[in-house]
Amino acid sequence: MTNRFETDAIHHAYDSKDHYDSLATPIYQTSTYTFANAEQGEARFAGEDSGFIYSRLGNPTVKHLEERIAKLENAEAGLAFASGMAAVSATLIALTKANDHILCSRGIYGCTFGLLDIMRDKYNIQSDFSFMESETVLRQMIQDNTTVIYIETPINPTMKMIDLEMVARVAKEYDIPVVVDNTFSSPYLQRPIDLGCDIVLHSATKYIGGHGDVVGGLLVGKEEFISEVAMTTQKDIGGIMAPFDAWLLLRGLKTLPIRMDRHSDNAEKIVAKLKAHPKVKSVYYPFDPDHEHYHIAQKQMKLGAGVISFELEGGKAEAQAFLNKLSFIKLAVSLGDAESLIQHPATMTHSVVPEESRQHMGITDSLIRMSCGLEAWEDIWEDLNQALEQM
Numbered sequence: 001m002t003n004r005f006e007t008d009a010i011h012h013a014y015d016s017k018d019h020y021d022s023l024a025t026p027i028y029q030t031s032t033y034t035f036a037n038a039e040q041g042e043a044r045f046a047g048e049d050s051g052f053i054y055s056r057l058g059n060p061t062v063k064h065l066e067e068r069i070a071k072l073e074n075a076e077a078g079l080a081f082a083s084g085m086a087a088v089s090a091t092l093i094a095l096t097k098a099n100d101h102i103l104c105s106r107g108i109y110g111c112t113f114g115l116l117d118i119m120r121d122k123y124n125i126q127s128d129f130s131f132m133e134s135e136t137v138l139r140q141m142i143q144d145n146t147t148v149i150y151i152e153t154p155i156n157p158t159m160k161m162i163d164l165e166m167v168a169r170v171a172k173e174y175d176i177p178v179v180v181d182n183t184f185s186s187p188y189l190q191r192p193i194d195l196g197c198d199i200v201l202h203s204a205t206k207y208i209g210g211h212g213d214v215v216g217g218l219l220v221g222k223e224e225f226i227s228e229v230a231m232t233t234q235k236d237i238g239g240i241m242a243p244f245d246a247w248l249l250l251r252g253l254k255t256l257p258i259r260m261d262r263h264s265d266n267a268e269k270i271v272a273k274l275k276a277h278p279k280v281k282s283v284y285y286p287f288d289p290d291h292e293h294y295h296i297a298q299k300q301m302k303l304g305a306g307v308i309s310f311e312l313e314g315g316k317a318e319a320q321a322f323l324n325k326l327s328f329i330k331l332a333v334s335l336g337d338a339e340s341l342i343q344h345p346a347t348m349t350h351s352v353v354p355e356e357s358r359q360h361m362g363i364t365d366s367l368i369r370m371s372c373g374l375e376a377w378e379d380i381w382e383d384l385n386q387a388l389e390q391m
């Protein structure tokens with residue numbers, strides 16, 4: 001089918017006729033599946049019969065989600081995990097062996113950073129971090145034993161961006177797979193595979209779920225790679241997704257395009273207000289024309305999504321005073337929910353990052369990160385504004 005994104009997000013890979021005419025995808029809450037006879041059981045284990053065997057190896061509800069996310073990312077195949085971190089770890093472990101090297105964007109999710117520490121301590125897998133601001137820088141950072149380039153863009157929480165098309169082009173020369181954590185954009189706003197990248201993963205907990213009620217991870221890429229992960233670092237490590245969680249994510253995906261449009265629209269309006277406020281020192285948002293990487297955002301993202309970071313005049317005390325004055329905007333980590341969520345990276349999401357790296361990444365003590373929700377933007381601004389006035 002060659003439907004448009006919005007239609008695929010609702011219909012792809014599901015036919016009611018195969019499920020007692022049920023409009024919604026049924027939840028196949030089963031751990032195992034029955035074989036008609038011994039020969040069929042043998043054929044399933046041999047991979048000659050595509051029927052299900054056991055839910056750690058595949059489940060119909062989960063499979064619908066996997067096919068749908070693959071379609072939306074324009075990838076050959078997809079795989080669902082218990083969490084974003086289960087997807088990240090299964091991917092990085094599949095792509096490395098002892099003594100390899102991983103090149104990362106400077107700024108990756110805190111627990112991904114933690115995973116790299118484990119991999120270094122246990123298997124001597126070293127990692128380096130770079131803003132990959134040019135081909136030259138990228139070439140300098142690639143080593144003989146580099147087996148993965150791992151990127152987040154926009155980079156949390158400073159919203160710096162990496163040119164995916166450029167990185168993919170250079171990586172191809174060295175035959176190194178490029179993995180993109182696309183959580184902050186969602187497939188509706190950014191499609192790394194279309195830009196030449198190889199593997200895309202998500203914390204589906206964020207925009208794809210969209211309602212703050214499920215933790216999950218998704219991975220897409222070439223059929224060969226996805227089946228390798230399915231049969232090794234997923235099957236044998238075991239971070240699979242539950243059928244109910246897949247059902248919640250299928251439901252979330254149906255409204256992803258309209259939610260992302262609204263998140264982005266609200267964020268753009270709030271950015272304009274923040275930039276004009278005297279107590280706000282700087283604002284970081286991909287679609288802000290004053291952003292240092294605005295040209296990259298314009299090239300590879302459809303809209304700027306919902307996350308805004310901004311620095312207040314003052315330091316940690318001022319930042320905390322501001323947060324404590326908010327009324328309905330929720331003080332919480334995570335992002336991409338209907339509710340606006342706000343947090344203080346230096347003491348929360350990035351508190352484990354060593355002080356020096358934090359400075360290098362631009363995470364100051366007065367930096368605030370907000371995930372702009374789906375409320376009326378005027379109300380979001382009124383709440384921010386009264387807190388700024390009172391701090």
Ligand SMILES: *Cc1c(COP(=O)(O)O)cnc(C)c1O
Binds near residue numbers: 086181183203204205
């Ligand atoms: C939240 C997040 C993760 C981890 O996902 P979980 O679902 O919490 O395991 C990974 N990468 C990014 C960019 C995230 O925001």
